[in-house]
Amino acid sequence: MAETVLNDALLKLRRKRRKKWIWTMVVLLVIGGGGTAVYLKLPKEQAVPLVQDETLKVERGDVSEKLDTSGTVQASKEVKLNFTSTGENKLAAVNVKAGDKVKRGQVLALLDSSEIKMQIQSASDNLEISKSKLAELEKGPKAEDIEIQKTNVLRAKMAVDTAQESFELEEAESQKKASKKQLEQARKAYEDQKFLHDAGAVSNSEMEQAEQALDKAQTDYDGLDLQFRKIMSQKRRAIAEAEIGYRSAMAELRKIEVPADASNIQSARIEVRRLATELEQKKNDLNKLQVTAPWDGVILKVNGDVGTSPTAPFIVMNNSDSNNLKIGAKISQNDIVKVKKGLSAVLSTNAYPGESFPGKVQFVSPEASTDEGMTTYLMELSVHDPKGKLKTGMVMNVSVILGVHKNVLFVPAIALRSEGGQDGVYFAANPANPGARTFKPVELGFYTPDRVELKSGVKEGDTLIVPAPEPPPDPSAMGGMQGGF
Incomplete structure (x- = not known):
């Protein structure tokens, strides 16, 4: 690992420091069947200067370990x-x-x-009525309500008195009595005429007149008797209804004069709850x-x-049009042990150069999948995208922050060297002689392409040496170049 980082660092350093070597091209001029050797030397003033060793300081700061991979934007739900x-x-x-x-x-x-909606309306109406009754019980009687009910009682009593008045009944009874007297007189006259007729003292015509008078008297009496009975029945019914109204008014007055007892209020509350439950059940049926x-x-x-x-x-x-998306990525079996739910991540995409989106690991699949001989595990990350820039299907660069060591000693990765299989750095053996250096093993911690944590072997402020790369061969020592055909 250290050698790879070192090689990368050396390449960067060489690009920065090495000047371009100028070579004189050797041109072979082929004329006819022979060739001429051309020998050129670089002028001394064009000799490549030597690159000096570089010195670096051991610093203190934060070093993060990251896992880089790629993934795609997906709907999170x-x-x-x-x-x-x-x-x-x-x-x-x-x-x-x-x-x-x-x-x-x-x-x-x-x-x-349609049917359940009608049931809901009916249940709602019943609930409102029950709530109204409960409210009346809980608030108790009002003075104005009591006075109104007392007035209702007086009116009901007057209705009873009016119903008990017998003017119409007395008149009907008087007419019935007079008609009965006339009937008795007509019957006596008929009997007298019949006696005389049987004795031959009166004519048939006189007998018929007496009989007709009796029939009329009987009919008149029957009519008046029926009218009397009808008036009597109506009077009794009116009296009964008036008395019922009076008793009801009195009961209502007593009811509002005395507050409702706790049992009545409790019963009303139970009824309200029952009807509310029934209404809720109907609504649930509608939701289905x-x-x-x-x-x-x-x-x-x-x-x-x-x-x-x-x-x-x-x-x-799904929610693919929202700003609450997720990133699906695959990680190798070597990295699965490093990644866990809750780790922060930095996400980026070529669609928005120079812009990054914070994310967090939400899920790591315990089940592996194999694709073209490679074993990988699915990792899902949330992404913070309040402006909704990301779209499903976009390819994202994913950098999971596996850990951060704060306020630790570190050096640029270019200072790291390896000797005998050990990681280490070079110290100046003699400050008066910059070319003299000694190798000192170190214990590594977190590392990135730019910096490496050193857990032991150095202290803050130590001066380290980064050896200069070996220069290329001196062209003057190469002698002449010959060629021919």
Whole structure:
């Protein structure tokens, strides 16, 4: 590991410090069947200067260990929606189609619900009536209510008195008595005429007149008797109704004059709760006949049309249009032991150069997958994208921060060397002789391409030496170049 970092660092250093060597090209001029050797030497003033060793200081700061990989932007949520109860009901409305954007709570589809809606209205009305009665019991009687009821009692008593008045009945009875007297007189006259007729003292005509007079008197009496009985019945019924009204008014007066006892109030409260539960159950039954969006999202699929029975899954949706997306990435089996839920990450994409998005590891799959002979594990990360710039399918560069060592000793990675299989650094053996240096082993901690944590072997402020790269061969020592055909 140290050698790889070192080689990379050396390459960078050489690019910065090495000046471009100038070579004189050797041109072979081929004329006819022979060749001429051309020998050129570099002028002394063009000799490449030697690159000096570089000195660095041991510093104190933060060093992070990171895991770099790549992934893709994905919807963080997807759901399959179905009716919880269908029965024989058919689809009455389908309000969305694939591609539609929906809001949380939006009704996406409905089954036929006409009957349950009527039941809900009835249950709601009953609940309001029960609540009103409970409120009256809890607030108790009011002075104005008591006075109003006393007035109602007086009116009811007057109605009883009026019903008991007998003027009409007395007149009917008087007419009946007079008619009865006339009937008795007509009957006596008839009997006298009949005696005389039987004796031959009166004619048949006179006998018929007496008989007709008796029939008329009987008819008049029967009519007046029926009228009397009818008036008597009406009078009794009116008196009974008036007395019932009076007793009811008196009972209501006593009721509002005395506050309701605790048992009545408790019973009223129980009734309100019962009706509220019944209404809630009806509403739940209605909810079973509709599908609503659980959150803002996009419709992916709809399986069913109005007038048909829905097919499961009826509606499929996700949140791919939101700013609450996730990143799916794969990590190797060597890195799986380093990654855990909750680690922070820095995310970037070529679509937004120079811009990064903070993220966090949310899930690491315990199950491996093999692709082209490589064993990998799925890792999912949340991403903070409040402006909604990221879109599903974008390729993201993922850098998971495995750990941060704060306020530790570190050196640039270019200072790291390896001798005899040990990692170490070079110290100046003699400050008066910069070329003299000694190798000292060190214990490494976290490292990045730019810096390496040193856990032991150095102290803050130590001066280290980075040896200069070996120069290329001196062209003057190469002699002449010959060539020919």
